[in-house]
Amino acid sequence: NAGVTQTPKFQVLKTGQSMTLQCAQDMNHNSMYWYRQDPGMGLRLIYYSASEGTTDKGEVPNGYNVSRLNKREFSLRLESAAPSQTSVYFCASSGGTAGSYEQYFGPGTRLTVT
Amino acid sequence: EDQVTQSPEALRLQEGESSSLNCSYTVSGLRGLFWYRQDPGKGPEFLFTLYSAGEEKEKERLKATLTKKESFLHITAPKPEDSATYLCAVQAGDDKIIFGKGTRLHILP
Numbered sequence: 001n002a003g004v005t006q007t008p009k010f011q012v013l014k015t016g017q018s019m020t021l022q023c024a025q026d027m028n029h030n031s032m033y034w035y036r037q038d039p040g041m042g043l044r045l046i047y048y049s050a051s052e053g054t055t056d057k058g059e060v061p062n063g064y065n066v067s068r069l070n071k072r073e074f075s076l077r078l079e080s081a082a083p084s085q086t087s088v089y090f091c092a093s094s095g096g097t098a099g100s101y102e103q104y105f106g107p108g109t110r111l112t113v114t
Numbered sequence: 115e116d117q118v119t120q121s122p123e124a125l126r127l128q129e130g131e132s133s134s135l136n137c138s139y140t141v142s143g144l145r146g147l148f149w150y151r152q153d154p155g156k157g158p159e160f161l162f163t164l165y166s167a168g169e170e171k172e173k174e175r176l177k178a179t180l181t182k183k184e185s186f187l188h189i190t191a192p193k194p195e196d197s198a199t200y201l202c203a204v205q206a207g208d209d210k211i212i213f214g215k216g217t218r219l220h221i222l223p
Binding site: 040103 | 145146148150155156157158159160163201203205209211213214215216
């Protein structure tokens with residue numbers, strides 16, 4: 001039981017390049033989330049998916065797109081990376097049982113945009 | 115505006131010196147309050163969920179409590195391995211989840 005997995009673990013991009021961060025969970029959770037974590041800012045929600053086939057914007061969605069590929073997988077795409085997107089990105093999932101809202105996080109992707 | 119504030123930002127304790135971390139919140143219709151532990155370079159790890167005022171949860175040296183305006187994470191006789199950042203999050207009535215900025219805890223041997 002791997003929990004939540006993320007790839008890649010590290011990435012360096014040049015301004016304007018694109019990339020996709022991958023996330024998968026094996027806990028049969030309905031909801032999945034993408035956060036970014038910056039020093040002094042805490043965790044900020046980028047996008048979330050309450051169930052397969054649905055996605056919604058969070059607090060900081062500009063510059064990102066997401067795809068809920070199936071119940072297990074939720075990807076985050078940066079179409080044209082900017083230095084302001086340098087951050088640590090975490091994927092999380094929740095909702096394996098009714099009323100269960102605690103989130104389980106992946107190990108993170110450390111992204112640097114130069 | 116829904117808000118979560120954690121204090122202090124950082125705390126240094128001697129091994130065995132008990133203390134408490136605070137999480138105060140203002141949200142519309144609290145559905146749950148969560149505590150997480152985050153080690154450097156890793157993702158947050160779920161610790162506790164509290165649903166209503168008066169509720170308490172315990173795990174080893176940690177005990178979380180909840181009132182109508184705040185939650186405390188009590189650490190009893192901490193050890194160096196308890197050093198981490200502790201995050202508090204609340205789930206509002208509209209299911210929005212808001213995280214605090216965390217308390218960095220350092221336990222000196």
